[in-house]
Amino acid sequence: MKVLTKKTDYAIRALLMLGSKRDVYVSAKSISADQDIPYQFLRGLLQELIRHDLVVSKEGAQGGFMMKKEPDEIPIAQLIEVFQGKVQVSECMFRKQICANRARCVLRHEIMRIEEVVNREFDKVTIGKLIRDLDAANGVTHGSGEKGGS
């Protein structure tokens, strides 16, 4: 069971980069090179992010993409929803025909509880939080200026 598809993962990483370079347009080309994401695939996914109002773009030379919302306002739960659909049990099997039989209902009850737990966790992790983790890992936050290797 794969929690994140490549597309969602790529989107998160692209947003991490846009969120780190605020107020400048970053080209798909540079994101692609920096994050090692297939160029055209990235282009498509950025268009989806635009459609969902998460980023804005500027066409032409020196154009590119920029965050539209605050990084803290973008939980990865939202990105999962955009690219993989809402976290749900079993293809609306339960929601469509509630209580078609008992077993289904009992299972549904437990699974929906888990669904909530999962969503709550994914909601807690925002792009902003990830950027701060990233900065901390690189020693950016306290002006120490130096980065450790791995």
Add this chain to the structure above:
Amino acid sequence: MKVLTKKTDYAIRALLMLGSKRDVYVSAKSISADQDIPYQFLRGLLQELIRHDLVVSKEGAQGGFMMKKEPDEIPIAQLIEVFQGKVQVSECMFRKQICANRARCVLRHEIMRIEEVVNREFDKVTIGKLIRDLDAANGVTHGSGEKGGS
């Protein structure tokens, strides 16, 4: 994002039935009819359950399937693993090439935390627990005898 595939869902429901009728062989045909699971699809999935040592079978007339383990020893986490593979972040992307870049590492850290939460939840829900829930919902346990419709 679909948590359970049909196959996993069917497997859970089949086991719920086997777990309720202990010590008798239940035919694929009757499970199929009772739980509304496509017959041949169910046959295949039962074979997988045998291979994973969760059920045993008896061939021939009056044959069928029976639980091999205690219902409480089968968490749905295990069924998810059998039919959908272990719950994991993003196709071993992180495990294969650790720290290819910083962003990946930070994301990985958060996601693996969530992975643990999810697994813990799926581990808590066993076939045995679901059966008890089911019995309670049907008023079996305390002899109240009456069932509410929905």
Add this chain to the structure above:
DNA sequence: TATAACTGATACTATATTGATATCAATTAA
């Protein structure tokens, strides 16, 4: 002992999803 009710084991098909590439038009900074 014949037979109907079963499982075991495969092979097959259709459809959807995932991951990725290619192309061409329009826009814009320099």
Add this chain to the structure above:
DNA sequence: TTAATTGATATCAATATAGTATCAGTTATA
């Protein structure tokens, strides 16, 4: 003018998902 860019599609291959069909072998029982 032109090179760098996004917008918008179309296409593709690989894999996963869901389901069907078939045939051989086993066993209770009439």
